Amino acid sequence: MSKLTITITITIASIGICLALGGCGNTMLPKSETNMLFWTQDQRDARFRQxxxxxxxxxxxxGGAVRELPKGTAFPETLTVGGKPLTMDAYMAAQRHAGLIILQDGKVRFERYALGFGPQERWTSFSxxxxxxxxxxxxxxxxGYLKSIDDPITRYIPELGGSGYDGVTIRQVLxxxxxVKWNEDYADPKSDVALFNDVKAEPGMDVTVxxxxxxxxxxxxxxxxxxxTGETNLIGVLVSKATGKTLSAxxxxxxxxxxGMAADAIWVTNASGNEISGCCISARLSDYARFGxxxxxxxxxxxxxxxPANWLASATTKQADIGVPGRGYGYQWWTYDDGSVAAQGIFGQGIFIDPKxxxxxxxxxxxxxxxxxxSAGPQRQAFYKAVQAAVDSGATR
Known part of the structure; x- marks a missing residue:
């Protein structure tokens, strides 16, 4: 890849939502409450879990046998986060975490819930x-549904032919x-991220396309x-068209x-009835951990x-420079130069994976x-480092 020119828009949408619920059609809420960014905190606490x-x-x-997550050695109750001692409960309160789970070597070293949320409930993932x-x-x-991610995306989504996506590969969309020009500024009502799910789709075409x-x-x-975010939704259309199956299936x-996930998940759909692949799988916390x-x-x-044999090595390695030292972007993963990788969603959702x-x-x-x-964003990064340090030291409760 050539040296990248970096454009970063730090907005509400830029870390991860394809959806203001009222902008995706088929909403089940009154018009006055459809934009989840304007829900009250109490509304979010109640609605994110359902x-x-x-x-x-x-x-x-x-379905089938559940992949067990056996208990491991208990994790310390206090870590050094950002140079200061911080208890796990204090960290969860500062982050307003509904749930936090730490696995090491496939075993649960820490699992706790708050905000009235519990292990049998689902919570939406956002990005x-x-x-x-x-x-x-x-x-x-x-x-074999896709020959290569170096194929042009128009091969699989021909409706994009004659557009700015001519000559763009699947890899470049990933x-x-x-x-392709895009405005992710959610504060601007005329931005692409504010408009793209709220247009009338052309006949027989997904609203995103x-x-x-x-x-x-x-x-x-x-x-x-x-x-x-719109390009992640194109990825969903790509997979559905290529496989002939819904993303959920x-x-x-x-x-x-x-x-062996423990429970069914829900994947929110758009105005065309297709899953919004950039957002909003709702699942148990333990199943997010299982995916990690x-x-x-x-x-x-x-x-x-x-x-494929080489997929994860490429997907979880920096493919694009995002202008943050030690960080990058892979195939829809946020990467760290130490080999760790993260999935991130707004309002504090995340899966952090450290293979080493x-x-x-x-x-x-x-x-x-x-x-x-x-505040919460940097603290979460410091917490990840603190957990890594505790693992390296062999710390236990």
Whole structure:
């Protein structure tokens, strides 16, 4: 990839939501309450755990034997976070975490819930779903539905032909380096992220495709990274078209059932009835942790590889420079130069995976704001480092 020109828009939407629930059609809420960014904190606390009551979705079916997560050695109750001692309860309160789980070597070293949330409930993931969606691209390559991610995306979504996506590869959409112009500023009611799910789709066309094919090109493909939630939604259309299956059915078939997730998940759908692949899988915290463990173990489910042999090595390695030292962007994964990787969603959702330490940290939450770049966000990064340090020291309770 050529040296990248970096464009970063730090907005409510830029870390991870494809959806203001009222902008995706088929909403189950009154018009005055459809934009989840304007829900009160109490509304978010209640609705994040039952998003399927407020927006349509498809079931990601679990089934068969559940992948057990045995108890491991208890984790310390106090860590040094950002140079200061911080108890786990104090950290969860500061993050407004509804749930936090730490796995090491596949064993639960810490699991706790708050905000009236419990282990049998689901919580919506927001842009954590992006990393699951990109993994389904790898599965589709492994299964032969997609020949190569270096194929032009127009080969599989011909409706994009004659648009800014001519000559853009699947790889470039995965890394958000298509060169197609996009405005992710959610504060601007005329921005792309505010408009793209709320347009009337052309007949027989997904609403995302209908919008994205009208966007102009601003840079050569592969030369400029811009966070584009709309492109993650194109990934979902790509997988569905290639496989002939809904994303929910394909996720169930390839991962949810064979890996042994504990419960069904829900994937919110858009105005066209297709899953919003950039957002809003609702699942148990333990199943988010299981997905992290699935990635940590190399994408093996029921003893069989789900992904091509080299997929994860590329997907979880920096493919685009995002302008943050030590960080980057892979195939819809946020990367760290130490080899760790994260799926991130607004309001505090996340899955952090550290292969070197065989470590998975999954969190659900409801931050006071969608993004907290000056407080909760940096504290979470410091917490990840603190957990890594505790693992290195062999610390136990």
């Amino acid at each position: 998003i399927e009551k407020f927006a349509p979705g498809n079931v990601v079916a679990a 954590v779903a992006k990393s699951l969606a990109s993994t389904l691209v790898g599965a589709a390559v492994k299964d 890394t958000m380096t298509s060169g 209908s919008y994205m094919r009208k966007l102009p090109r601003e840079a050569a493909p592969g030369s400029k990274w811009v966070y584009k 394909y996720l169930s078939e390839k991962i949810w059932k064979p890996y 463990q699935f990635i940590l173990e190399g994408g093996i489910a029921a003893g069989k590889p789900v992904l 330490r065989k470590l998975v940290i999954a969190s659900n939450g409801d931050w006071p704001k969608a993004t907290m770049p000056d």
